[in-house]
Amino acid sequence: MKTIAILGCGWVGSALKKSMENEPNKHYVVNCLTRDMVHNKKQNLYECDTLLIAIPPRENYIETLKLTLQEVKNDTQVILLSSTSFYKEKPLVVEAEKLLKEHLILRLGGLMGYNRIAGKYTAGKTKAHDAPVNYVHQDDVVAIIKQCIEKNIKKELFDVVAPKHPLQSEIYARNAKDFGWEATYFESKEVLGRVISPTKLIETLHYTFLKEDPIAFWS
Numbered sequence: 001m002k003t004i005a006i007l008g009c010g011w012v013g014s015a016l017k018k019s020m021e022n023e024p025n026k027h028y029v030v031n032c033l034t035r036d037m038v039h040n041k042k043q044n045l046y047e048c049d050t051l052l053i054a055i056p057p058r059e060n061y062i063e064t065l066k067l068t069l070q071e072v073k074n075d076t077q078v079i080l081l082s083s084t085s086f087y088k089e090k091p092l093v094v095e096a097e098k099l100l101k102e103h104l105i106l107r108l109g110g111l112m113g114y115n116r117i118a119g120k121y122t123a124g125k126t127k128a129h130d131a132p133v134n135y136v137h138q139d140d141v142v143a144i145i146k147q148c149i150e151k152n153i154k155k156e157l158f159d160v161v162a163p164k165h166p167l168q169s170e171i172y173a174r175n176a177k178d179f180g181w182e183a184t185y186f187e188s189k190e191v192l193g194r195v196i197s198p199t200k201l202i203e204t205l206h207y208t209f210l211k212e213d214p215i216a217f218w219s
Contacts, residue, residue, distance in 0.1 A: 005048040008055035057092035109161035119172035123181035131193035137211035
């Protein structure tokens, strides 16, 4: 029986907790931690086999990470949910990865699936140009975290994005049709933006994506 502590039970953390608790053989005990617990230095906070850090990079982010690393035991598997915004040199994301460089870092692409629907908030609006997407479905994020826990991977870095990268215009048009929204408009047909590859993740974990094409995330 493994004890898992999740710092930040948001959209991903709560889905992971539910998935683990619903397993028929009950391999896990899962506890949710909050930033306040970290800053108040609650006792026995890090009595766990795995600590998943799943808080967004907002206020007190770096301070929270530093406090956590001071207290966590040396043999604990620590997993940081980072973001592919690292490639855009977002300061908090870059600093966080430097702090956690001796641990497992999962750089998540755009989190999608279920109630997170691409194009929902751009309906009727105009974007400057098109771009390939680097999305990942919630189901795959949960499955990948669970595999990393089961295999006790401790010092590694993976980009976690779906293998296929359709254009924003394709996904937005599909979802506008399926959900009855107004289309998203693009000023230019120019396609800008990088494609991020999950090849290292796939080869290391021998992982097969549950949802490999973002076009079909909501089908």
